Amino acid sequence: xxxxxxxxxxxSVAPDLAPKTWYGMPAYARAGGKVVCFFQSAQKFKTRxxxxxFSDLADLDEGTMWPTTYALTQLTPESEARIAELVAxxxx
Numbered sequence: 001x002x003x004x005x006x007x008x009x010x011x012s013v014a015p016d017l018a019p020k021t022w023y024g025m026p027a028y029a030r031a032g033g034k035v036v037c038f039f040q041s042a043q044k045f046k047t048r049x050x051x052x053x054f055s056d057l058a059d060l061d062e063g064t065m066w067p068t069t070y071a072l073t074q075l076t077p078e079s080e081a082r083i084a085e086l087v088a089x090x091x092x
Contacts, residue, residue: 002050005075006039006083013084014091028087030057036090049073052083058090 003026010017010028017028017036027038035055042050053069054060060068070086072079 002072002075003039003041005080006052006072009080009083010037010087013088017087017091030091037087052086054086054090059092060086060090 007019007026011019014028014036017030018033020027020029020033020035022029022035022038025038025040025044027035029035034057036058037052037054040051040053042048049071050073051069052072055068058068060066070083075083
């Protein structure tokens with residue numbers, strides 16, 4: 001399951017982010033409860049793909065425009081590495 005794989009990645013690269021539920025979905029927050037990243041299930045929302053998203057508190061800023069949500073259909077070693085990189089950067 002994608003949510004479990006995302007959980008494993010986030011916990012390994014950003015152990016300071018605390019898992020929590022945010023709008024009924026798995027999320028990860030800094031101390032104080034502010035969400036940095038979250039997962040949305042394709043099944044729950046009856047969509048074609050799941051998403052991994054980042055809040056405005058994530059440190060992902062690049063110039064004047066950058067992505068904050070990523071579509072996921074499956075995890076490959078390459079996508080796992082990219083997720084780990086994004087989460088580590090977002091966690092600060």
